[in-house]
Amino acid sequence: MKTWVYIDHFKGEAVSASWEAIGVGKSFGSVTALVFGSGVESLVTAAFEFGADEVTLVEDAALADFRAETYASTLSALASVGNPDLILLPTSFRAREMAAMSAIDLNSGVLIDVTALEVKGEKITAIRPIYEGKLQERTVCAAKPQFITLRGRAFPRPAREPGRSGTINRAAAKTEALTSVEGYSASESGVSINDAGIIVAGGRGVSNNPSLGLDEKATAEKGFTLIGELASLLGGAIGASRAAVDAGYIPYSHQVGQTGKVVSPDLYIAAGISGSIQHVVGIRTAKLVIAINKDAEAPIFTVARYGVVGDLFTFLPLLTAAFKQKLGK
Amino acid sequence: MKIVVCIKQVPDSEAKVVALNGQVSWGESPLVINPFDEYAVEAGLQQRELQGGEVIAVCIGGESGKDALKHALAMGADSAILICDPALDLIDSQGAARVLAAAIQKIGLVELAIFGRQTIDTSTGLTTAQTARILGWPMLALAGSIKIEGSKASVERVIEEGKQTVSANLPAVLSVVQSIGEPRYPSFMGIRKASKAVIPSWTLAELGIAGLKAVVTRTELLNPPSRNVACEIISGSSSEEIAGSLVEKILAEKVI
Numbered sequence: 001m002k003t004w005v006y007i008d009h010f011k012g013e014a015v016s017a018s019w020e021a022i023g024v025g026k027s028f029g030s031v032t033a034l035v036f037g038s039g040v041e042s043l044v045t046a047a048f049e050f051g052a053d054e055v056t057l058v059e060d061a062a063l064a065d066f067r068a069e070t071y072a073s074t075l076s077a078l079a080s081v082g083n084p085d086l087i088l089l090p091t092s093f094r095a096r097e098m099a100a101m102s103a104i105d106l107n108s109g110v111l112i113d114v115t116a117l118e119v120k121g122e123k124i125t126a127i128r129p130i131y132e133g134k135l136q137e138r139t140v141c142a143a144k145p146q147f148i149t150l151r152g153r154a155f156p157r158p159a160r161e162p163g164r165s166g167t168i169n170r171a172a173a174k175t176e177a178l179t180s181v182e183g184y185s186a187s188e189s190g191v192s193i194n195d196a197g198i199i200v201a202g203g204r205g206v207s208n209n210p211s212l213g214l215d216e217k218a219t220a221e222k223g224f225t226l227i228g229e230l231a232s233l234l235g236g237a238i239g240a241s242r243a244a245v246d247a248g249y250i251p252y253s254h255q256v257g258q259t260g261k262v263v264s265p266d267l268y269i270a271a272g273i274s275g276s277i278q279h280v281v282g283i284r285t286a287k288l289v290i291a292i293n294k295d296a297e298a299p300i301f302t303v304a305r306y307g308v309v310g311d312l313f314t315f316l317p318l319l320t321a322a323f324k325q326k327l328g329k
Numbered sequence: 330m331k332i333v334v335c336i337k338q339v340p341d342s343e344a345k346v347v348a349l350n351g352q353v354s355w356g357e358s359p360l361v362i363n364p365f366d367e368y369a370v371e372a373g374l375q376q377r378e379l380q381g382g383e384v385i386a387v388c389i390g391g392e393s394g395k396d397a398l399k400h401a402l403a404m405g406a407d408s409a410i411l412i413c414d415p416a417l418d419l420i421d422s423q424g425a426a427r428v429l430a431a432a433i434q435k436i437g438l439v440e441l442a443i444f445g446r447q448t449i450d451t452s453t454g455l456t457t458a459q460t461a462r463i464l465g466w467p468m469l470a471l472a473g474s475i476k477i478e479g480s481k482a483s484v485e486r487v488i489e490e491g492k493q494t495v496s497a498n499l500p501a502v503l504s505v506v507q508s509i510g511e512p513r514y515p516s517f518m519g520i521r522k523a524s525k526a527v528i529p530s531w532t533l534a535e536l537g538i539a540g541l542k543a544v545v546t547r548t549e550l551l552n553p554p555s556r557n558v559a560c561e562i563i564s565g566s567s568s569e570e571i572a573g574s575l576v577e578k579i580l581a582e583k584v585i
Contacts, residue, residue, distance in 0.1 A: 010490045065493075068458055068468060093488055097470060100422070100458035109421055109544035112453045125548065130451050134346040135353065138549040178467035182483065183494035192489050198585065234585060245507075252507050253489060258342050258449055259364055259507065266584035278342050284553070288584045290575070291560070306578050307562045308571055318572035326576050327585075 001028045001122060004082070004145075005052065006075070006089040006098075007035050007043055010066070014043055016195050017090030017152035019050040024117065024155050025088050026051050034078070036071055036173070038064040048165045051158045055166065056082075060173035065181040066094050072101035073174035079106055084145045085122065091149040092194075099147040108143040115154040115285070124148070132258050132281040152194055153264045154285075187253060191237035198236030198267045199286075201256055202227045202312075203279070204243040205272020205293060209313055220249035226316040227271060233323055239263065241273045257282030271312040275300025292316070330382035330477070332441045334373040334406065335429050335460070336366040338390050338397035339450040348550040353450075362397040365445030367512035370401045372475060372505045373443050374513065380477055382440075383407040387432050389417055389425055395528045402523035403515030409526065410436075414533045421545040422451075426459030431536040433464065441482070444504040446471060457504040467497030473508030 003025040008015040025031035033052035035043045037059065044055050058074055075098060079087065087102075089095035091113045099110045116127040118138075125138050126148055141147070193199055206223030207216045214222065224238065231238045239256040240249070256263055257279035268286040272293060273279060280303050283289060291304035292312050301307045308315060323329075340346055344358030362370075373384040386401035386409040388394040398409035412428055420428070433439050442464075447454035461468035469475075472484035473492065483496035487506050515523070533541065563578065565571040579585065 010488075013490075068470070069462075072462070093471060096454055097458045097468070100455040101462040103455075103544075104423060104426070104459050104462040107544070109423055110453070110455055111545060112455065127551070129553070131340070131346040131353070132342070132449055132452070133553065135348055136551040136553050137547045138551065139545060139547050141545050143544045179469065179495050179497040181493055181495050185492050187489070187491040194489060246511075253487070267579065267582075288579065288582050289558070290579065296562075301560045301562070303558060304560045305558050305582075306575060307560045308575060309562060310568060310571070315568055315572065318568050319575065322569075322572040322576040326573075326580060 001086055002084045003028050003030070003086045003088065004032050004034055004084040006087060006095060007033050007047055008090050008092045008095045009037065009040065009043055012037065012040055012042065014046060015090045015092045015152070016157065017092070017150055019046070020152070020155040020157050021088040021090055021150050022047065022050045022052055023158035024150060026158065028086070028119065030054070032056055034058070034075070036063050036074055044168060049160045049162060053166050054169060056169045056171055058171050058173050060175060062175035062177070063173050067177055067179050067181065068094070068097035068101055069178050070173065070175055072098040072105065073176065075102045076105035077174050078171055079145055086124065087145045087147050089147065089149045091151050095149055099149060103147050106145065108145055108147060109141040110147040110149065111139055111141055112149050113151045114148055115151050117148070129262070133262060133284040134281060151264065187251070191235070193237045193239050193254060193256065193261055193263050196237035196263070196265050198231070198234045199239040199256070199263060199265045200227050200231040200234070200236055200269045200271065201239030201241065201273060202244055202271050203241035203273030205312055206244055207247055207249055209311070212313060216247070220244070220247065223272065223313065224250060226313065230269070230316055230320045230323070233320055233329060236265070236267070241279050270300050270304070271316060273300050274298045275303060330376065330380040330441065331436070331439045332373045332376055332382060332384045332443065333433055333436060333439050334366070334369045334384060334386050334401065334443045336369065336386055336388050336397055336401060336445070337363045337448050338388060338394045339363045339448055342449060348552045351550055353550065360393055360396065362400045363445055363448045365447060365449070367445070368505050368507055368509050369443045369445045370404050370406060371512040372472070372503070372509045373441070374405045375510065376441060376475060376477060385410065385436060387412065387429065389428055398528050399523040399526065400515065402526050403519040404513055405519055409528045411528055411530045412536070413530045416533055416541055419543055419546070420541060421543040422453045422455040423459055423545070424541050424543055426456050426463055427541065428533065428536060428538060429456065429460050430463040431538055432531065433460070435536060440499045442500070442502045444502070446504045446506050457502060461502035464502065467501045469495055469497055469501055470504045472503050472505045475503065475509070
């Protein structure tokens, strides 16, 4: 099977599920990685080290900013000559947009946010969550190339082999653009909840604690500071329930659950989150869920492995201190 | 300015959705407008308030889809169109995009076509980009705010890594995210107007589409593996002790 893997990145920072996609591609045979952009040599090196046999490099100043239409046209032009059977991409907004457009160009289809693949000969069946993870479907794409985007952390990341290299083929970009990127401001630093192995998340309970004698906003600031301290100690990301996002205490990029993101961390610590179904669907694939809530009847305890009934404002600092001690940090 | 908002009807997010005899079943739960699409309607209404013009809600679906359209009308949309055809039962995102693109062309002189960022049923999040591609219009996706000046639209694109300002000439296809603002509640007058509205249904023939065939198909519907977690509540004589025990339990699971 002729397999291509698109390495998604933002300003040269790869989306790590791209490497997982190389691993999946390798299980079908040799892999050609596609690297598009400007000043992206380090991604070429990394693609080889994660297992790519060849890299098709499209380097062009016009590709410095991701724009779905130029990236899709570039991919479509390459694919109509190279005729791959399969194009794997990580599930990211960018990869989704370019696969969507390229599939239109090539009269094919996209299997999105796939968590498992079954392969018989040339036939690939993908399993993907639908209805926010309440159901799954087996799904197939009848045309070629089959575009498949892989959910982050659903597949193992291949071990990196420093110094491994291969053939680089340079190709030309399609640069006809319909949009222009005029500015960018980085989000507050920190680990993205998409890629995070550990997420510490806060909900309504973070802003609602009359015993502190603070107003709601000050309470939420204090609560998310405590959550941030634990997250940063563990090298994890900060998550939030919709209640906290809607109240404006934290940007929506942190929102877990329906209308937010579905996440798959190894460890999810939910503090002051009641556990509405809309939130719980977002953490179905988390390996270990810990719940901290004042209300012993909160539904979050029905999906957690370990629970603590208590006030997060008292408990989180103690938990952070206990981790510090045990981890020797 | 003529603004089309593309919406979908889905089972309510509270619904317990299960696979029953190979079909999706949501029990007695209602079908509602896709929650993300309410933000799209809100964005359309905001632009109408700023630019003047009209908001037309479009939905692909069965007869029940009219209820989702009535929600958009009750929020303030000016008119609604249902695209209803037995051939649409099994379409994929490419098919939906072809149909919506044809509807936008048929409506004519549309300057903005606005989508929610994805649906909560099949969640492909592909249709916006595919509709834009078929129309040959620019796509401004994941807009957290929208600014129209003359024939130019610029949006604040909200992505994982931050915010970008992206612009394009009209007509354009947009998708919006929650930062656009909470969807307004239907007003009493809006609900009255919506209840009386006669919503036209268009067939594929009326859109000049024949031989629509899905490239992506579902071969099987599965209930996810059940997750049997019995929650162990950690207890102890003091909060310090509980914190210590919890850390040991977590470390024993080797997730850190």
